[in-house]
Amino acid sequence: MxxxxxxxxxxxxxxxxxxxxxxxxxxxxxxxxxxATFAWSINAQRCINSRLGAVGVEVCERCATECVLSLSAVRAVNEFKACGRCYICPAYFQITSAVGSDGLPTEKVCPRDAIKREAIGWIDPDDPANNFYEYTIDETLCNGCGRCVLECKEPAGLGSIRLEVRHDTCLDCNRCAIAQACPEDAFDRPEPT
Ligand code: SF4
Ligand code: SF4
Ligand code: SF4
Known part of the structure; x- marks a missing residue:
């Protein structure tokens, strides 16, 4: 019963x-x-800011503006082994801005001052142009706006900076708002099998 x-x-x-x-x-x-099987990622060959050969294009800032988080889950990353460690980095300095008394451009590319510039290795005390410089991105400040990525491209840059989704902060939204807005279909996630 x-x-x-x-x-x-x-x-x-x-x-x-x-x-x-x-x-x-x-x-x-x-x-x-x-x-991280189904995590969103950015295809650098498709992203207009980093795609080699895409010259004369306007920066795409959708990775910064479209994420559902107030500070986007996207960050710029500098791959040091590909970086030229340039004295005048076009992703750091606004190279079209006025030149200061130190001979360097007076304005920076990053609107959030998220890129740090530091001379590394042996330092020439007489000629700073002789030194190598390391450009590090402060992830607490970067919002993935992509401006530095666009500038670190030919003809002046080497393409060492790219955008990446930070998986420790990304919510893995099923319908990622950036993927919906990306004009280049560069925001990618493998389909579950
Ligand atoms: S992506 Fe934008 S906020 Fe981040 S370091 Fe580059 S210019 Fe600055
Ligand atoms: S999945 Fe969500 S949290 Fe992650 S980048 Fe896209 S919109 Fe932002
Ligand atoms: S929305 Fe797409 S094209 Fe625009 S910066 Fe992000 S990945 Fe690149």
Whole structure:
């Protein structure tokens, strides 16, 4: 004979079921994050800011403006081994701005002052143009606006800076707002198999 359940028991079962389903969903999400199988990423060959051969184009700032987070999950990354460590980096200095008394352009490309410039290695005390410079991006300030990425491209730059999705902050939205807005279809996520 089947046992009759009280309303309290039925509600208890339902609540436990929902909690277990939630736990299952959370476990799945954590597994996906840990394995990054379905994570969004940026295809640098398609992104107009970094695509080689795309000269004379306007910067695309949608990675900074379209993310659902107030500070976008996208950041600029400088790949040091590809960087020329230039004295006058076109991604750091606004090279068309007036020249100061030190012989350097007076304005910077980054509107958030997120790029740090530091002479590295042996320092020539008499001629700063002889030194190598490391350009590091402060991820707490960068919002992925892409301006430096666009400037670090031929003819002046070497293309060492690119945009990347930071998976520790990205919410892995099913319909990523940047992917929806990207004019180049550069925001990518592998389909689950
Ligand atoms: S992407 Fe924009 S905010 Fe980030 S370092 Fe480059 S210019 Fe600055
Ligand atoms: S998936 Fe969401 S949080 Fe991540 S970059 Fe896209 S809009 Fe931003
Ligand atoms: S929206 Fe697309 S083209 Fe624009 S910066 Fe982001 S990845 Fe590049």
């Amino acid at each position: 089947s046992k009759k359940h009280t309303r309290r028991e039925v509600l208890g079962h339902a609540a436990r079921g929902t909690a277990l389903a939630g736990l299952g969903g959370l476990t799945g999400l954590l597994w996906m994050k840990a394995n």
